[in-house]
Amino acid sequence: MDDEKLLNDEKKKKESPELHANLFSKIFFCWLAPLFAAAKNNEYDKSKVFPILPDFKNEIVYEKWLNVWGEQVDKAQMKKTTPKTFWMMFNFAKAEWIKMFAVRSIADIFQYIQPLLFTELLTALGAPVIDVEWCLIVSILMFFMAELRSFCLSFLLFRLLKVEIKLKAAVVRHIYEKGTRLSPTSQQKFPVGAIVNLMSVDIERLVHVIPFVHHFWAAPLQLIFATLLLIKTIGISAIPGILIILCYVPFNYYTSVYMKKFHKKKMRSSDQRLKQLEETVSGIETVKTHVWENAFSNRIEESRNNEVRMLKNASCIARAVDAANMALPVIVAVTSFGAFVLFETSDLTPTKAFVSLAIFNKLRQPARIIAQFLNGLMQALVANKRIKEYLLAEERNAGESRYVIDDKTPTLQISTKLSTKPLNLILKRGDFASVVGAVSSGKSTLLNRVLWNDSSEYNIKVNGRIAYVPQKPWLPRGSVKNAIIFGLPWDEKHYIKVVDACELKTDFEQWANGDQTMIVGMSNSLSGGQRARLSLARALYQRAELYLIDDTFASLDRKVGSKVMKNILGSNGILKNSAVMMVSSDVDFGKEAKEILVLSEHKVIATGQYKELSECSQAFKDLLSYTGSERTKNKAADDEKPRSPSKSSTKSAFEDEKVKPDNNRPASWSVYKAYIDSASKVFIFGLFTATAAHFILGALRSFWLSNWSDAAKNKTERALETEEETAIRKANAQNRLFVFAGIGALEVIAIAIAYVFLVLMAERASKVFHKKFVVSLLNASMTVHRKIDVGQVMNRASRDCNIFDNRTPLCLRQMIQNTIQIVCSLAVVAISTPSFLFALGPIAIGYIYIQNKYIPTMKQWSRIERAQWSPVITQATEGMAGVEVIRSAAQEARFSEQFVSEMEDYVRADYLENPMKRWLMLRLDIIGNSITLCSSLLCVWSISNGNLTPGVAGLSISFAMTVTEQLGHLVRMVAEMETSMIAVERIKKYVDLEPEDSQAHENAEKERLLSGDVEWKDYYGSYRKNGTPVLHGITMRIPAGERVVIVGRTGSGKSSTFLSLLGMLEKCGGEIDINGISTSNISVKKLRKHCAVVPQSVRIFDDSVRFNIDPERKHDDIELWKVLERSGLKALISWKDGLDERLCADIMSHGQRQLLGVSRSLLSGGENFQGCLLLDEPFASADSAVMANLEQVIPKWFSRATVFTITHKPPADGTYDRLIEISNGEIVAQHVTSQENAQSE
Known part of the structure; x- marks a missing residue:
């Protein structure tokens, strides 16, 4: 036991x-x-979050969602319509909806029993002889009716929000899974930024309509109940007020429909902004290299301004509706009491006045809920259309035969008639085919067709598993070892064999943690060769039957590339029993190929073996022309043996760069100050003042009504009344009505002014704070960007910005509104019944206790919930970025499981908001209902002792009844404000990033033109502050105008040397001088403008050709066409829209991207450029014709510049002045070819 x-x-x-x-x-x-x-103990972290409930398991809710989705899609296809998403949402939890309908009906019955009891209480208090016992019973019954309603609503919302969380988890999973199956066309239509918006913003708006559904049908019933009670209380005089209420329903509807248009445009602008931000952060090295921070910031802000403009238009309409709803009780009261004075012969007694006033106040909630629901519904409709369009988008071919292995069938068969001659390629295990061709000939496209089994132009049959090595290496987060194993079973012997084959052993020895070194973010700190070899190692570990290798060897130096080639494709190579199809820009790699495919304009124009093609194919001879001239290498450079690696000196610069989780400290005053400064103190003060005026005027109007009803009561007690007295009484009633209406009109004006300030405040905050965020992010150092996770940035730019734009200003408004409203209500109750002040003390203590217990917990929960969402976005973006590799390795299930794990962690945290709010609601309702009970009991006691009039008693109790709802709203809004401030705080962390130029000291001397005279003086550099150096004591002087070639094996520090000159490394020691001036004293932007760069990997931005080469618009069309022609790119691509043609990185070849990089350098340098030209293996994928052109253009264009070239192939003709070899971050050899420079050395 x-x-x-x-x-x-x-x-x-x-x-x-x-x-x-x-x-x-x-x-x-x-x-x-x-x-x-x-x-309370400040121990609230992820480990304290409760385990997920069984029925919230993602597999369960996702399967349920797929069932209802599939049913609706099938029905829609039969009827040739689109699926009905809202019907799916109903079917997803049909039983729950029906149960909650009954619960909501019971809650509304309890709600409207309370005014009936209030009528009974005021009638009993106004009787000549007061029945105290009966009054006490009625007061207690009012308390219990309110509590029963509170329990019902708590149960209702708790169950509905459970449905919301389940539905959100299921649809987010569906969005992710769909993203891994999108076709290339769909990927262009739905970029990562748009998908992140769907997962972060649209899904929130779609599911947030769920709690309002029962409110929507209940709100009209509440209005009907209120109407009947009004007619019962003041007779047909209620009809004008009822007509006004009826007019509000279509008014709310049509304004919501009008808002829908702005929400659509706003979300389109938001998608555009997120896409631009994602590609800017991903390509930040390109942005900084060319000093384009301002141009890209302006580009993002242009989209942001469009978004904010649409947001402001929608907000103006929404605030107009809110103002109208706030004015509704005032207008209905004025019209109803006006009709009563004009048409009724009886007087306005306290019972009639204050029961009516209580009903008018209750009208606020259904009117507000209808407005909120319609506004939310319009946003949900927009979100629904966007999500549905995405989920129905075109998908890739499933590739049915991919995993069927038959030893008798060839591994790969490709046939097509779309060639110059018929193609029938058959590869068996052990065969090797090479695909060659000029830039833009369609080499990578052919591999992708094989990978995705695309038979639109080719007849492709694959027998066995595919391992794919993409042209641009993709590496998932985690350790290097796990990146290679990639979810497969551990095989130590095979692992060591793969590592040796890819020449990774030396790199592992250089890294302090070896193969346990962590890859973070986009693996910025790895060299291009290291990334390529890790990507190749991952494919080799898979033991696939077919290998598709897309120009991987272009990133490797010749010595390492030859070794790796021999290790994998030699007679005893690791792939000797597999079929290999490899794209290569170096035709020499195809010497041992069974067949070489020569492509031109996406067609196969020649096939055969190396010897055959070199004799018979002119296209192949053209490709050989440049490669042949390069076969004779500089032996001294190629045969240099690198020094033995040192663990201490070459510790990985990217290890341990883990993003620290958000801490749990409360939002500080600096966060509030940041928001206030962005929103404008003047606008916030205006909002507070106008709101205070509105509620003070409301209290005065209620006091006036109390006095009016008491005067009427006294006059009706007279047995007889003359005609003159009757006329005077009518005139007095009309005068009192005019004053009542006048105060009400001022109330409406005050709240309208408050909402004007609210709109202006929200607009300014959205513009100013986002601009600070983007500018600070783009101007932060590369050291900071190497630690930044793109998923975190996107989370802040999407979800946190959405909270900042929409929730924060509304929370501030409601917090101010509820605070003033509670103060006014309690003041009215205290003035009416001073003895209430004695009961206020214990009530206040209970209220403060609950608030102090709830708000810190809610804030800390919110931090965890927001922090848990970032891994979801990161996992999603990572999985969609590497979809080709993941699918080829049959790892979709593993990545899906990782996403589900992150999603379930988020659901665990997100779920707790629901019960915590219900915990608060129940306790605050007890306090609020206790205030009503105390006020009722005190009024009974005071009237029984002759110390209070029935009119004042009605005033006190009616205001006490409003406190219940106001208290709950206030605490919720304070907590919401605190949690929304977490979004502000999370964005503020990026706003407060230190800019790169903060340590630069400008002076007049540095304003003169800098030449290309560069000197490294015992320079040490690291990829992060206080990190282990990757460059060790670099010392060399390069006179202006020299041609310098830098060689070394991959990962030796060649690119790091370039980065040091561009100010993208953290200096650990030594100096770099340009023209005798230390770079430490030069603005990094000025320093980078002094350098023209062609990087190893050229980033293409989804924008026009013009923007991609001249985002700052400093040059005219003639200059742009000139550099495009000189680089050779103009002849390779046909642009229908000229310079305004939009570029897409996915359909541009690696060679085309490199030529675009050359165009950028030509434009930024200019023909009289005297600075430094940095070429980082820029022509690895260029064909012979392109190379011949560039070898003429670049020396002529940059004739006065100092040229640094990183290459694996030093020019055989010795067209350089200095050859430098780098190994392990140190210069190990220098060879000066110029006699003049040699003598000076």
Whole structure:
């Protein structure tokens, strides 16, 4: 028994306490006690979050969603329409919807029993002889009716929000899974930024309509109940007010429909902004290299301004609706009481006045809910259309025969008639085919068709598993070892064989943590060759039947490339039993190929073996012409042996760069100040003042009504009244009505002014804070960017910005509004019944206790919930970025499981908001209802002692009844404000990033033109502050105008040397001088403008040709066409729209991208450029014709510049002045070819 009990206790610890809570604990949510205790002790972290409930498991909810989705899609296809998403949402939890309908009906019955009891209480208090016992019973019944309603609503919202969370988790999973199956056309239509918006913003808007559904049908019923009670209370005089209420329904509807148009445009601008931000952060090295920070910041802000403009238009309409809804009780009261004065012969008694006033106040909630629901519904409709369009987008071919292995069938068969001559390629295991061709000939396209089994132009049959090595290496987060193993079973012997084959052993020895070194973000700190070899190693470890290798060897130096080639494709190579199809820009790699395919204009124009083609094919001879001239290498450079690696000196610069999780400290005043400064103190003060005026005027109007009803009461007690007295009484009533209406009109004006300030405040905050965020992010150093995770940035730019734009200003408004409203209500109750002040003390203590317990817990929960969303976005973007590799390795299930794991962690945190809000709601309702009970009991006691009039009693109780809702709203809004400030705080962390130029000291001397005279003086550099250097004591002087070639094996520090000159490394020691001036004293932007760069990997931005080469628009069309022609890119691409043609990186070849990089350098340098030209292996994928052109253009264009070239192939003709070899971050050899420079050396 003891063992069984122990096992049960252990099982309970691994389950949510909600599952084992008793009835009382479930009703009052006492099972949340561990969370409050953890928050009190400041121990609230991810480990304290309760385990996920069984019915919230993602596999369960996702399968359920797919079932309802599939049913609706099938029905829609039969009817030739689109699926009905809202019907799916109903079918997803049909039983729950029906149950909650009954619960909501019961809650509304309890709500409108309370005004009937209030009528009975005021009637009893106005009687000549007061029945105290009956009054006490009625007061207590009012309390219990309010509490029963509170329990029903708590249960209703708790169950509905469960449905919301399940639905959100299921649809987000569906969005992710769809993203891994999108066709190339769909990928262009739905870039990563748009998908992130769908997962972060659209899904929120779609599911947030769920809690309002029952409110929507209940709100009209509440209006009907209110109408009937008004007619019962003041007769047909209620009809004008009822007509006004009826007019509000179509007004709310049509304004919501109008807002829908702005929401659509706003989301399109938001997609555009997120796409631009994602590609800017991903390509930040390109942006900084060319000093384009301002241009890209302006580009993003242009989209942001369009987004904010649409947001402002929608906000103006929404605030107009809110103002109208706030004015509704005032207008209805004025019209109803006006009709009563004009048409009724009886007087306005306290019972009639204050029961009506209580009903008018209750009209605020259904009117507000209808407006909120319609606004939310329009946003949900926009979100629904966007999500549905995405989920129905075209997908890639599934590739049915991919994993069928038959030893008798060839591994790969390709046939087509779309060639100059018929193609029938058959590869068996052990065969090797090479694909060659000029830039833009379609080499990579052919590999992609094989990978995706695309038979639109080719007849492709694949027998076996495919391992794919993309042209641009993709590496997932995690350790290097895991990146190679890639989810497959561990095989140490095979692993060592793969590492040796890819020449990675030396790199592992250089890294302090070896193959346990962590890859973070986009693996910026790895060299191009290291990334390529890791990508190749991952494919080799898979033991596939077919290998598709896309120009991987272009990133490797010749010595390492030859070794790797021999290791994998030699007679005893690791792929000797596999079929290999390899794209290569170096035709020499195809010497051992069974067949070489020569492509031109996406067609196969020649096939055969190396010797055959070199004799018979002119196209192949042209490709050989440049390669042949390069076969004779500089032996001294190629045969240099690198020094033995040193672990201490070459510790990985990218290890341990893990993003620190958000801490749990409360939002500081600096966060509030940052928001206030962005929103404008003047606008916030205007909002506060106008809101205060509105509620003070409301209190004065109620006091005036009290006085009016008491005067009428006294006059009706007269037995007889003359005609003159009757006329005077009518005139007095009309005068009182005019004053009542005048105060009401001022109320409406005040709230309208408050909302004008709110719109202006929200617009300014959205523009100013986002601009600070983007500018600070783009101007941060590369050291910072190497630590930044793109998923985190996108989370802040999407979800946090959405909170900042929409929730934060509304929370501030409602917090101000509720605070002033509660103060005014309690002041009215205290003035009416001063003895209430004695009860206020204990009530205030209970209120403060609950607030102090709830708000810190909610803030800390919100931090965890926001932090948990970032891994979801990161996992999604990573999985979609590497979809080709993941699919070829049959790892879709593993990455899907990783996404589900992150999603379930998020659901665990997100779920707790629901019960915590219900915990608060129940306790605040008890306090609020206690205030009503105390006010009622005190009024009974005071009237029975003759110290209070019925009119004042009605005023006191009616205001006390409003406090219940106001208290709940206030605490919720304070908590919402605190949690929304977390979004502000998360964005502010990026706003506060230190800019690169903060340490530069400008002076007049540095304004003169800098030449290309560069000197490194014992320079040490690292990829991060206080990190281990990757460059060690670099010392050399390069006179202006020299041609310098830098060689070395991959990962030796060649590119790092370039980065040091561009100020993209952290200096650990030494100096770099340009023209005798230390770079430490030169602005990094000025320093980079002094350098023209062609990087190894050229980033293409989804924009026009013009923007891609001249985003700052400093040059005219003639200059742009000139550099495009000189680089050779103009002749390779046909642009229908000229310079305004949009470029897409996915359809541009590697060679085309490199030529675009050359165009950028030509434009930024200019023909009289005297600075430094940095060429980082820029022509690895260029064909002979392109190379011949560039070898003429670049020396002529940059004739006065100092040229640094990183290359694996030093020019055989010795067209350079200096050859430098780097190994392990140190210069190991220098060879000066110029006699003049040699003598000076």
